[in-house]
Amino acid sequence: MKRVKLPRRIVATILLLQLVAVVAQSQKRGTLTQSEAVALAEQFIAQNGYTDLPPDKTKLTHETIEWESDVDTMLQQRHDTLERSAYGFRSGRKGSEQGWTVVFRYKHPGDRRMQSNGRAVTMNLDGSKPRVEHVDFILRYATKL
Numbered sequence: 001m002k003r004v005k006l007p008r009r010i011v012a013t014i015l016l017l018q019l020v021a022v023v024a025q026s027q028k029r030g031t032l033t034q035s036e037a038v039a040l041a042e043q044f045i046a047q048n049g050y051t052d053l054p055p056d057k058t059k060l061t062h063e064t065i066e067w068e069s070d071v072d073t074m075l076q077q078r079h080d081t082l083e084r085s086a087y088g089f090r091s092g093r094k095g096s097e098q099g100w101t102v103v104f105r106y107k108h109p110g111d112r113r114m115q116s117n118g119r120a121v122t123m124n125l126d127g128s129k130p131r132v133e134h135v136d137f138i139l140r141y142a143t144k145l
Contacts, residue, residue: 030126031125031126032100032123032125032126032127034089034091034100036127037089037100037102037123037127038086038089038102038145040102040123040127040130041086041100041102041104041121041123041130042084042085042086042102044061044121044130044132045082045084045104045121045132046084047059047060048060048061048078048132049074049075049078049079050078050079050080050081050082050104050119050132051080051082051083051084051107052079052080052084052107053084055075055078057071057075060075061130061131061132062074063131063132063133063134064131064134065134066134080107080108081106081107081108081119082104082105082106082107082118082119083104083105083106083107085104085145086102086103086104086145087103087104087105087118087139087142087144087145088102088103088139088142088143088144088145089101089102089103089142089143089145090103090141090142090143093122093123093124094122094133098124098125099122099123099124099125100122100123100124100125100127101120101121101122101137101142102120102121102122102123103118103119103120103121103137103139103142104118104119104120104121105118105139106118106119113136116138116139116140117136117137117138117139118136118137118139118142119132119133119136119137120132120133120137121133
């Protein structure tokens with residue numbers, strides 16, 4: 001079989017087009033702005049039943065320590081525990097990972113500890129892998145919105 005030798009210009013053009021395609025693809029999954037991360041987190045806690053809004057049972061995410069097999073019981077325990085609007089945010093995730101942390105205040109804080117703490121939604125920089133952290137977040141460590 002005869003090997004075809006392509007001119008350097010054609011090879012360079014093909015490589016450039018491949019590079020442009022890779023960059024364009026990575027920009028589609030680019031970094032969220034702070035306001036986009038907050039909006040995503042607010043939507044996430046609502047659809048997962050933490051606010052006074054009805055949850056979206058088709059998009060539920062379990063916390064790492066939730067063992068409740070009955071979804072209705074789990075949602076009953078979560079219902080209306082957090083304010084709808086985010087309190088604050090931080091750049092980064094738990095463990096110094098890159099991403100976003102968006103913090104919510106408890107809606108009905110019973111004791112002093114709950115008044116100074118909240119819950120955090122963490123996600124990657126592009127908004128992927130959102131989750132509610134199971135430990136409280138100390139509100140003073142968040143940049144208030």
